[in-house]
Amino acid sequence: MKFSKAFRQALNMVLHSRLRSWLTILGIVIGVAAVIAIVSMSQELERDVTGQFDSLGADLLTLTAGSSRAAGFSPGRPGGFPGGATSSEEDIVLGASDVQVLKGIPDIITINTQISGSADLYYVAERGSVRITGVDEDTWSRVANIDLANGRTLGPADTNVIVIGGRIADGFFDKRLGINQAVTIEGRLFRIVGIIDDQSTSVYMPLDAAYGVLEDKEKGVYDTIILRVKDEDRIDEIINEVEKRLRLSRHVTEKEMDFTISSNQEAQKQRSEMMGSMTTFLTAIAAVALLVGAVGVMNSMFTSVLEKTKEIGIMKAIGARNGDILKIFLMNAALIGLIGGILGIILGILLSGFLPYLMGETAGMMRMFGSGGTTSAKVILLGIGMSVVLGVLSGLVPAWKASRLKPVDALRYE
Amino acid sequence: MNQHEVLLRLKNVSKVYQMGEVEVPALKEVSVDIMSGDFVAVIGASGSGKSTMMNLLGCLDLPTSGRIFLKGKDITRMPESDLATLRGGTIGFIFQQYHLIPSITAFENVALPLEFLEYGDAETTVKVKRLFSLVGLNSKMNNLPTQLSGGEQQRVSIARSLAADPEVILADEPTGALDSVTGRNILELLHKLWKEEGKTVIVVSHDLRLAKYARTIIELKDGRIKDVRRRR
Numbered sequence A: 001m002k003f004s005k006a007f008r009q010a011l012n013m014v015l016h017s018r019l020r021s022w023l024t025i026l027g028i029v030i031g032v033a034a035v036i037a038i039v040s041m042s043q044e045l046e047r048d049v050t051g052q053f054d055s056l057g058a059d060l061l062t063l064t065a066g067s068s069r070a071a072g073f074s075p076g077r078p079g080g081f082p083g084g085a086t087s088s089e090e091d092i093v094l095g096a097s098d099v100q101v102l103k104g105i106p107d108i109i110t111i112n113t114q115i116s117g118s119a120d121l122y123y124v125a126e127r128g129s130v131r132i133t134g135v136d137e138d139t140w141s142r143v144a145n146i147d148l149a150n151g152r153t154l155g156p157a158d159t160n161v162i163v164i165g166g167r168i169a170d171g172f173f174d175k176r177l178g179i180n181q182a183v184t185i186e187g188r189l190f191r192i193v194g195i196i197d198d199q200s201t202s203v204y205m206p207l208d209a210a211y212g213v214l215e216d217k218e219k220g221v222y223d224t225i226i227l228r229v230k231d232e233d234r235i236d237e238i239i240n241e242v243e244k245r246l247r248l249s250r251h252v253t254e255k256e257m258d259f260t261i262s263s264n265q266e267a268q269k270q271r272s273e274m275m276g277s278m279t280t281f282l283t284a285i286a287a288v289a290l291l292v293g294a295v296g297v298m299n300s301m302f303t304s305v306l307e308k309t310k311e312i313g314i315m316k317a318i319g320a321r322n323g324d325i326l327k328i329f330l331m332n333a334a335l336i337g338l339i340g341g342i343l344g345i346i347l348g349i350l351l352s353g354f355l356p357y358l359m360g361e362t363a364g365m366m367r368m369f370g371s372g373g374t375t376s377a378k379v380i381l382l383g384i385g386m387s388v389v390l391g392v393l394s395g396l397v398p399a400w401k402a403s404r405l406k407p408v409d410a411l412r413y414e
Numbered sequence B: 001m002n003q004h005e006v007l008l009r010l011k012n013v014s015k016v017y018q019m020g021e022v023e024v025p026a027l028k029e030v031s032v033d034i035m036s037g038d039f040v041a042v043i044g045a046s047g048s049g050k051s052t053m054m055n056l057l058g059c060l061d062l063p064t065s066g067r068i069f070l071k072g073k074d075i076t077r078m079p080e081s082d083l084a085t086l087r088g089g090t091i092g093f094i095f096q097q098y099h100l101i102p103s104i105t106a107f108e109n110v111a112l113p114l115e116f117l118e119y120g121d122a123e124t125t126v127k128v129k130r131l132f133s134l135v136g137l138n139s140k141m142n143n144l145p146t147q148l149s150g151g152e153q154q155r156v157s158i159a160r161s162l163a164a165d166p167e168v169i170l171a172d173e174p175t176g177a178l179d180s181v182t183g184r185n186i187l188e189l190l191h192k193l194w195k196e197e198g199k200t201v202i203v204v205s206h207d208l209r210l211a212k213y214a215r216t217i218i219e220l221k222d223g224r225i226k227d228v229r230r231r232r
């Protein structure tokens, strides 16, 4: 039998199949969709991570209050403080004395103090929650790695002005926000001087203004201090130096260290490691989904062979060879795979567009996906190829069984 | 028409069905020659082994012992793929239950044997159309089997049995599921094929009218040949 004729028979079989077979296809659809969504997401992630790595200065250090060991994960403080609760999270802060110490380190060329929190931003009659970062306006331009879509960064002598994230400008409110427009935050009027070329909902403002807006922040207390070093190759050395000096001034031992200093290089590495293990986890889920789909196809194929036993007998009686029957049933399985694959890809593309929204802003890096449309042709081909191969593999045994049926036995089957 | 040449030969053929522990002997040491161009009626009581013999003659099944020769070739020693090609090109089947494939049209059903033999599309169309006019069903070519009456379905199945231009037509109770008028039409059609197309026709039937058409009557009883009557 010619390939094209066998294909028509197989297609006919698919088109006349019962609801059950279509449900089987659903198994493949879900598996492929999961794979497509995950692969295109992790591709995007990779691009994003490397992009940020390039843009973020490798010569920047971030200093935050609180020990990475003490905060959160470990059940008790190491060593402990005899005499009780002398130290709660609120007490551990970064302040002017720390800045003074940092200023004494010659390797540090820029110091930028920051505080952050969230507040409501009003524009005309609309309102939205945004992330406020108060920065030292004098030095911000030297530590901030931002691309401006429009306007300028903050500078010395700025007071009631802000730089906003791209998402606030476009898509947050009914009307687009532009340069020199005024918005209200916590009852204060601010003028927009810059718009960042990203998808964030961040607002940057001078430190003094931020103390007014973020009520729970005390003046002279900082959440984060960004440091810029002279020589990025010596960054580890400098970290050690900063740690040593701060421990001394804050009267803490190495074990009790109540501040954290991290380089962007390190943060970047951690992030991509986290993303990597997440991708592995999701891929495992997708693989299980695919496996379930394959078992479904095999099951459906076995039932289909049973259902078609009589037709197989008829075909053999009128001259079908074993190979012809094998061809028809394998092609049927491949077609089921193909249809499942195509539907799965459509679903997967939709999914990879929506997933970031489902995950919300918590996964900060994920915001990028909102822009969508990132499923590459390579991924699509991979999805289709995979599902067809899967279909054929799961159809192999049933098809072979069908082809070996004896014509008399098959004809007698009811 | 009646060339005296042996088309099919059964030689000491026995068939035993295995039903679990029980062995059911359906044919016992049957030997018979069927001549090319003959019109054969196989008769006998229910359970006498008629269908079993037809399946063996049509290479749908293999005997437990004995030899079957088709045009001098021993089919019991042929590999399955050769057997399939032989079935497709030499033998045409007509079944009591028509056995059309329900999901494709009458036309496609008749074309199917030709597809297995890898005929080209143009040749297939010409052949199939000719067959539909031969069985008088030109207007219903594009109907699905379910859109045809029993008699019409049997005509389609006759057309299908003729598609690959086989030398022998095997029909196991072709009129069994039809009323007597439709049944007679089918028998007349088979007779026409024998007379005008020169086919060898072997029919199993309880229909006594068949005796009128048949040149040779093989009577089976309990798996053995009781009698073979030939008209000159």
Ligand SMILES: Nc1ncnc2c1ncn2[C@@H]1O[C@H](COP(=O)(O)OP(=O)(O)OP(=O)(O)O)[C@@H](O)[C@H]1O
Binding pocket: B017, B018, B019, B024, B025, B026, B044, B045, B046, B047, B048, B049, B050, B051, B052, B053
């Ligand atoms: N697949 C089978 N398994 C077991 N026994 C079988 C099988 N097919 C036929 N038989 C037995 O073999 C014997 C002959 O059966 P066969 O079908 O050849 O009879 P028949 O002459 O065609 O009868 P009918 O006129 O009822 O069609 C019967 O006893 C039947 O029960």
Ligand SMILES: [Mg+2]
Binding pocket: B050, B051, B052, B172
């Ligand atoms: Mg019978």
